[in-house]
Amino acid sequence: MSPSSRLRRALLFMPGDSMRKIAKAIELGVDSIAMDLEDGVALSQKPAARRTIVEALQTLSFGRSERLVRINPVGGEFWEEDLRATVPARPDGYILPKAEFGEQVQAVAEFLAQEERARGWPAGGIVLLPIVETALGVMNVREIALADPRVDALIFGAEDLAGDMGAVRTPAGWEIFYARSAVVLAAKAYRLQAIDMVFFDLNDLEGLEQECRVGRQMAYDGKMAIHPRQVEVIQRVFSPSPEEVQAALRIVRAYEEAQAAGLGAIALDGRMVDMPVVRMAQNTVQKARAAGLLGE
């Protein structure tokens, strides 16, 4: 397991039966496009949504945006048909909502392994992003993370979790804070990316920015988006700023010079720099490189 090198700052969701929204998403330069077959689609529209997603995958050019499909919960009534119908159009990955057991992830992984073999596609090429959004999912987050090497990121879903637990969602979010922490901690322990919860107020961009900052400070790599307006804010906050990149590069350089001179801990601008500080700086440099903010 190694941390995915793919940049996933914003994952924009849209109902899979809306070709208009899928086409709109492509124009935004968003890192990941999540075409939904689950709760964003009415029961009667599931077959139409599968057809629309296949058509989009086969006819539209997504540029550098990742092409993801969110299927229905594994074990329920729709997920197998969701997979069967969409896999021939070869999305880059599948989002698995309400993940609670490793076996659910494995069932999808086995299906994909067979398809890849049969179609001559590279083994393990299609990735999986489980959403942890139930109390049981939080308790079992470790087995979900470790279920299969295709798992590339864990997503945290706050609204479904609150609904599942009977908690009341508040702007401060203390009712979901333990779970939000548990998901990012598990992701980092097993070298996966972590994607933070949806911000529901489509008009409150300041509130969105604040919530992005907290998520980033917690070590989330990105955040779900539900409206084009949210994409710029999310992608900006989840990219290191030029000042952060400069500061990180100075730390890494000072550390390398210190190592060459046989020194461990050093002082830089009146602050101690040792290994944990260097590691944080290296993370920033790596993110900046992935975001194309550095040369080479």
Ligand code: COA
């Ligand atoms: N992805 C891509 N385009 C979107 C979009 C999305 N999630 N949400 C809105 N747009 C487009 C609209 O189509 C519209 O473009 P158009 O005028 O060219 O048609 C433009 O952005 C402005 O949209 P707006 O009128 O402000 O929103 P709306 O009232 O049409 O839609 C929602 C509001 C909430 C229904 C819509 O944002 C949406 O579908 N969000 C995603 C819902 C979802 O997938 N939920 C499940 C995952 S949590």
Ligand code: MG
């Ligand atoms: Mg949900």
